[in-house]
Amino acid sequence: MSVLKRISIRYLPFADAASDDFPLGQLLRLSLFQVSVGMAMVLLLGTLNRVMIVELKVSAFLVAAMVALPVLIAPFRALLGFKSDTYKSAIGWKRIPYLWFGTLWQFGGLAIMPAALLVLGGDVTQVRYDIPFAGEALAALAFLMTGLGMHMTQTAGLALAADRATDETRPRVVALLYVMLLLGMAVSSLVIGYLLREFTALELIGVVQGAAVVTLLLNVIALWKQERVRPMSRAERAQPGPSFRDAWADYAAGGTAGRLLLVVFLGTMAFNMQDVLLEPYGGEILGLSVSSTTLLTASWAIGALVGFALAAKWLAEGMNPYRMGARGILAGLAAFSAVIFANPMGSPEMFFTGACLIGFGGGLFAVSTLTAAMTMPAGKAGRGLALGAWGAAQATAAGLSTAIGGGLRDVVNTAATQGHLGVALNDASTGYSVVYHLEIFLLFVTLVALGPLVRTATTNRNGGTGKFGLADLPT
Numbered sequence: 001m002s003v004l005k006r007i008s009i010r011y012l013p014f015a016d017a018a019s020d021d022f023p024l025g026q027l028l029r030l031s032l033f034q035v036s037v038g039m040a041m042v043l044l045l046g047t048l049n050r051v052m053i054v055e056l057k058v059s060a061f062l063v064a065a066m067v068a069l070p071v072l073i074a075p076f077r078a079l080l081g082f083k084s085d086t087y088k089s090a091i092g093w094k095r096i097p098y099l100w101f102g103t104l105w106q107f108g109g110l111a112i113m114p115a116a117l118l119v120l121g122g123d124v125t126q127v128r129y130d131i132p133f134a135g136e137a138l139a140a141l142a143f144l145m146t147g148l149g150m151h152m153t154q155t156a157g158l159a160l161a162a163d164r165a166t167d168e169t170r171p172r173v174v175a176l177l178y179v180m181l182l183l184g185m186a187v188s189s190l191v192i193g194y195l196l197r198e199f200t201a202l203e204l205i206g207v208v209q210g211a212a213v214v215t216l217l218l219n220v221i222a223l224w225k226q227e228r229v230r231p232m233s234r235a236e237r238a239q240p241g242p243s244f245r246d247a248w249a250d251y252a253a254g255g256t257a258g259r260l261l262l263v264v265f266l267g268t269m270a271f272n273m274q275d276v277l278l279e280p281y282g283g284e285i286l287g288l289s290v291s292s293t294t295l296l297t298a299s300w301a302i303g304a305l306v307g308f309a310l311a312a313k314w315l316a317e318g319m320n321p322y323r324m325g326a327r328g329i330l331a332g333l334a335a336f337s338a339v340i341f342a343n344p345m346g347s348p349e350m351f352f353t354g355a356c357l358i359g360f361g362g363g364l365f366a367v368s369t370l371t372a373a374m375t376m377p378a379g380k381a382g383r384g385l386a387l388g389a390w391g392a393a394q395a396t397a398a399g400l401s402t403a404i405g406g407g408l409r410d411v412v413n414t415a416a417t418q419g420h421l422g423v424a425l426n427d428a429s430t431g432y433s434v435v436y437h438l439e440i441f442l443l444f445v446t447l448v449a450l451g452p453l454v455r456t457a458t459t460n461r462n463g464g465t466g467k468f469g470l471a472d473l474p475t
Contacts, residue, residue, distance in 0.1 A: 017172035017312075022164040027173065030164075031180040032222040033099065033157040036215040038184025039192075040106060040150050043211060044070065044143065047192050048117065055199045056121025064403070066139055070147020071399030074392050079244060081155045081388025086241040092230030095163065095384075096223050098156035103219040106149025110212035113142040114205040153219065155391055159384035160226060162374045171315030174371050175308045178363065182304055189297075251385055256372070256453055261393045263325070263449050264369045268397035270442035271332060271362040273405035273435055275398075278339075278355060285343050285429045286351055299352050300359035307331075307363025311371075321368040321375075322453040328364030329450070331357050332443050336436045343429050366394070372453075405435050 018024035049067055052058040084098040120135030158177065165173040188211075195207045242250075251257050278296055282288040307328065314324055335357030342351035373390035374383065413431030415421055421430065 017165075017169050017176050019166045019169045021166070022169070022173075026164075026226065027161075027176065029224065030157065030161060030222050030226055031177055032218045033153055034177050034180040035184030035187075036103075036106070036218045036222075037150050037154050038181045039188035039211055039215065040110065040146055042185050042189045042192060043110070043113075043208065044146060046189060047196065048113070048208075051196070051199065051204065052117060052121070056117060058121055062136070066143050068399060068403065069140060069143040070150065071395060073144070073147045073151050074395035074399065077151050077155050077392040077395065078248070078385055078388040080152050081159060081384030081386070081391075082244050082247055083384075084156045084159055085247075085384040088232060088241070090232060092232050093227050095156045095160035096227045098152055099160070099219065099223045102149045102152030102154075102156060103216060103223075104149070105145050106153060106219075107212045107216045109142050109144070109146030109149055110215060111209055112138070113146065113212075114201075114208040116142045117204065118201055151391065151395070155384065155388045157222070158370075158374075158387045158391070162383045162387065164226070165374075167375070168316075170374055171321070171367075171371050172312045174367055174374060175312035175315075178367055178370075179305065179308050182301060182308075186301060247385055251389070257386070257389070259449060259453055260369065260372055261389055263446055263453065264373075264390055264393040265397045266442055266446040266449055267325070267329065267365050267369070268394050269401040269404075270329075270439045270446055271358065271365065272398045273401040273439050273442075274336075274339075274358070275402045276406050277409055277432055277435060278358075281339070281429075281432045282348075282351060285432060286346075286348055288348060288351075296352070296355045299355040303356035303359030303361075304363040305359075307360040308367060311364055311367040315367075315371060320454060321371045322450060325365050325368035325372075326447060326450055326454065328361040328366075328368060329443050329447050331361030331364065333440060335361055336440050336443075340433060340436050343433075369394075408438070409435050 018027055044067060049063060052063045052066070080098065084095050087094045087097060089097065116135065116138035120139045161173050161177060162170065192207060192211070196203055278300075282296060311324060315321060335354045338350050338354030338357065342348065342354060370387075370390060373386045409431035411431075412421075412434045413428060416425045416427060416430035419426055
């Protein structure tokens with residue numbers, strides 16, 4: 001058995017992420033919550049987006065508004081994390097109740113989603129109703145419920161993983177959770193795409209409500225026996241806990257919190273602004289076929305997986321996570337440069353290389369910043385607040401950057417093709433190029449913001465204080 005154990009640790013991916021108090025079986029079970037979140041992300045940002053516009057003939061503006069609704073919940077992830085830190089119950093659970101109720105919100109949103117969309121697309125589906133804006137209100141409610149469930153589940157799940165992992169295994173746990181999120185997105189996109197290859201109203205109901213049931217099953221398996229029962233007396237439960245304001249002040253003043261959140265926001269903006277532009281750029285500017293542009297997701301995923309694997313290796317070797325984040329940013333600079341030069345050089349190979357490097361750099365950056373958030377000393381509340389703040393900055397930046405990228409490309413392209421920017425820029429690629437150059441600029445800004453964190457971490461290892469919180473940020 002000892003020989004088999006050594007073999008599994010050496011060759012099984014992420015087997016060394018386990019510890020005595022957090023065995024591999026329980027770690028893999030807990031990571032299933034990331035699969036359910038990835039499946040919901042595919043539904044909201046991909047499948048249902050397309051179904052509403054193409055099959056249900058809903059206006060693109062209304063669809064964009066619906067898809068953006070879950071982003072409105074993102075800033076409250078810090079509050080959700082704080083609540084899971086300070087939750088008191090008779091059996092002593094903190095994270096499991098928030099995982100459970102997040103699962104219920106996610107399940108409920110997906111369960112009512114298809115009926116709401118059929119009402120929204122009443123002109124096509126022949127669903128008649130006399131209540132004004134009933135379809136819009138129901139669809140908005142479904143998207144909000146699903147978004148709230150995703151954010152609550154992911155925040156509590158990450159906090160529980162951080163609680164159970166040791167200081168040595170925590171970086172590899174982070175990488176494993178990211179791989180499971182990516183795996184959930186990849187598998188669910190293939191399965192859902194196959195099931196909806198011939199769209200009908202009944203198929204939509206079956207697939208989306210089936211996803212709701214799968215979400216419930218995966219998350220129940222994930223949370224089963226993940227938190228120990230620690231009975232609390234009535235007196236212990238009655239003791240007042242810290243307020244969110246006090247906990248946030250303690251978190252903000254306790255070290256690198258402020259600059260870390262700034263780096264997460266800027267870096268996520270830089271890597272995600274191209275989210276809705278890469279495939280149109282490949283088709284419209286480089287003349288790639290639909291089947292060719294669909295391979296971009298595979299290229300991005302391969303780069304991200306390589307980034308996750310290297311992140312786990314480097315962090316296990318003791319690399320400063322902020323230095324690793326800087327490597328991800330440098331890879332992003334090379335990636336967007338390759339995407340820009342793919343057009344004048346007429347090189348699809350360079351374009352696919354750029355897409356792969358975007359996944360690689362973004363993966364390194366995300367794992368490094370999440371690891372930094374996980375390993376920050378717990379203050380008056382706990383790690384849930386730090387992870388919630390990280391998630392709030394990351395999700396808000398992702399939503400804003402996607403909207404800004406698409407809008408900026410449309411505005412610049414309209415001005416360029418109408419001759420307002422001169423003859424040299426009268427080209428359909430101008431809008432894309434402006435967005436990619438803006439992302440390169442944001443990556444440089446992120447490097448500037450990241451520099452003091454690298455210096456602070458080095459100072460802390462050498463015995464200095466390295467204090468740098470929100471109050472230290474320039475105004």
